[in-house]
Amino acid sequence: MFTAPRGTIDILPEDQPYWRFLNRTIDEVTAIFGYQRIDVPIFEETSLYVRGVGEGTDIVDKEMYSFKDKGDRDLTLRPEFTAGIVRAYLQHGMKTLPQPVRLHTTGPIFRYERVQAGRYRQHTQFDIEALGELDPALDAEIISLAWHLYGRIGFKNLALQLNSIGCPQCRPAYMQALLAYYGSHLSEICPDCQRRLERNPLRVLDCKSEQCQPIIAGAPHSQDYLCEECREHLAALCRYLDLLGRSYTMNHRLVRGLDYYTKTVFEVWAQGIGAQNAVCGGGRYDGLAELLGGSHTPAIGFGSGMERLVLTMKEQGIVIPEVTTPQVALVYLGDEAKIQAIELLDALRLAGIACSFEFGDRSLKAQMRAANREGVRLALIIGADEVAAKQVTLQQMQAEGALQRIAQADAIHTVKQLLIRGSS
Numbered sequence: 019m020f021t022a023p024r025g026t027i028d029i030l031p032e033d034q035p036y037w038r039f040l041n042r043t044i045d046e047v048t049a050i051f052g053y054q055r056i057d058v059p060i061f062e063e064t065s066l067y068v069r070g071v072g073e074g075t076d077i078v079d080k081e082m083y084s085f086k087d088k089g090d091r092d093l094t095l096r097p098e099f100t101a102g103i104v105r106a107y108l109q110h111g112m113k114t115l116p117q118p119v120r121l122h123t124t125g126p127i128f129r130y131e132r133v134q135a136g137r138y139r140q141h142t143q144f145d146i147e148a149l150g151e152l153d154p155a156l157d158a159e160i161i162s163l164a165w166h167l168y169g170r171i172g173f174k175n176l177a178l179q180l181n182s183i184g185c186p187q188c189r190p191a192y193m194q195a196l197l198a199y200y201g202s203h204l205s206e207i208c209p210d211c212q213r214r215l216e217r218n219p220l221r222v223l224d225c226k227s228e229q230c231q232p233i234i235a236g237a238p239h240s241q242d243y244l245c246e247e248c249r250e251h252l253a254a255l256c257r258y259l260d261l262l263g264r265s266y267t268m269n270h271r272l273v274r275g276l277d278y279y280t281k282t283v284f285e286v287w288a289q290g291i292g293a294q295n296a297v298c299g300g301g302r303y304d305g306l307a308e309l310l311g312g313s314h315t316p317a318i319g320f321g322s323g324m325e326r327l328v329l330t331m332k333e334q335g336i337v338i339p340e341v342t343t344p345q346v347a348l349v350y351l352g353d354e355a356k357i358q359a360i361e362l363l364d365a366l367r368l369a370g371i372a373c374s375f376e377f378g379d380r381s382l383k384a385q386m387r388a389a390n391r392e393g394v395r396l397a398l399i400i401g402a403d404e405v406a407a408k409q410v411t412l413q414q415m416q417a418e419g420a421l422q423r424i425a426q427a428d429a430i431h432t433v434k435q436l437l438i439r440g441s442s
C-alpha cells in the first residue's frame with residue numbers, strides 16, 4: 019500500500035469548498051485592488067534562490083528540493099515566490115510599465131521542513147507583490163489588501179503586527195547594538211541562537227525557545243536605530259494606517275534575516291491557531307532586484323500559507339457559503355424507466371440543473387433515502403405507469419405527499435419554475 023510522501027497531503031473533496039471559497043475571495047479582493055495574476059515556473063535555476071533567498075537562511079541551507087536535470091542543470095523546486103516573480107519582472111522589462119506593477123499568484127511551494135499542523139513540505143501559498151515604488155502609501159495599500167482579504171474570509175480577532183528593520187545605511191549600527199547585547203548574554207541563550215549570531219543575527223529575535231524569551235524581551239529595538247529616511251517612511255505608514263482606522267502593534271521581534279529586506283515588516287495574526295497564529299507575513303525588499311542583476315527596484319509583498327488559512331477557518335468555525343449540490347434526484351423502477359430516467363437526467367444537466375442518480379437498480383426506498391441524504395429539493399420518479407404515459411411523478415421533498423404527474427417533455431420547464439419559486 020502506498021501513502022502520500024511525508025509532509026504532503028491530499029486535499030479531499032470534503033475540504034474543496036474551503037479552497038474554492040479562498041480562491042474566489044482572493045480573486046475578488048485582488049481584482050478590487052488592481053493586482054494581476056502572474057504564474058511563474060515551479061522550478062528555477064538553483065542559483066536564483068541561493069542569491070534571492072540567501073545563504074545562511076534555513077531555506078537555502080536545509081530546506082530546498084534541488085536536483086540536476088538530464089542536461090546537468092542545477093534546478094530547485096520553488097521554496098517561495100518572490101525571487102521567481104522578481105526574476106520575471108526583470109526578464110520581461112516590466113520596469114517600462116506604469117509603476118508599481120501589482121501582481122499576485124497562488125500555487126505549490128516546496129520546503130523540506132519539520133512537519134507540523136498546517137505546515138507541509140509541499141504547501142500552497144498565496145502571494146502578493148508590488149514592484150517599482152517606494153511610497154509608504156503602497157505599504158499601507160498592501161497591508162489594507164491583507165486586512166480586507168482576511169476580513170472577507172471571515173476571520174475574527176485580526177491583529178496587525180508591524181516593525182521596521184531599517185536599511186543598509188542604518189542597520190549596521192543596530193546590528194552592532196544587538197551583537198553587543200547578545201555578547202553579554204552568550205551563556206544564557208540556546209545553541210540555535212549561538213549559531214544564528216554568527217550566520218544571521220537578526221533571527222535571534224524570532225527564536226521560540228523558552229530560555230531565550232527574557233533575553234529577547236530586553237534586546238534593543240530596530241526602530242530606535244532608524245536613519246532619517248527609514249524613520250520618516252515608518253511614520254508616514256503609521257499615519258496612513260491611523261487614517262484608515264487600522265490599529266497595529268509595534269513588534270520589535272518581527273524581522274527578516276537578509277540585507278535586501280528593508281524598512282517595513284508586518285504580519286497579520288488571527289486568533290485560534292495557538293502558537294502559529296500568523297496568517298500572513300511580508301515586508302519590503304528594496305534591495306532584491308539589484309541582487310538579481312537588475313536596477314534598483316523598491317518593492318513590497320507578502321505570502322500566506324493556504325493550508326493554514328483553511329485550518330484557521332475551521333478553528334474559527336467559519337461557514338462557507340452554499341456550493342452547488344444536487345437539487346433534483348432521478349428515481350427509476352425497471353429497465354425501461356431507467357432508460358427514460360437517464361435521458362431526462364442528461365437533459366436536466368444540460369439545462370444547468372445539478373441532479374443525482376443512483377446506479378445499480380436499487381429499490382425505490384433506497385433511492386429515496388439517497389435523495390434525502392443528498393438534500394435534494396425535488397425527486398422525479400419514473401415507474402411502469404410513467405413509462406407508458408411518457409410522464410414523470412414529481413415529489414417536492416419538503417412538502418410530504420405533494421405528488422404531481424407531468425409530461426416528461428415539460429419536466430425541465432416545471433423543475434426550473436419550482437426551483438426558482440423555492441429559492442425566492
Ligand SMILES: [Zn+2]
Binds near residue numbers: 184246249
Ligand atoms: Zn535606514
Ligand SMILES: [Zn+2]
Binds near residue numbers: 207208209226227
Ligand atoms: Zn534561542
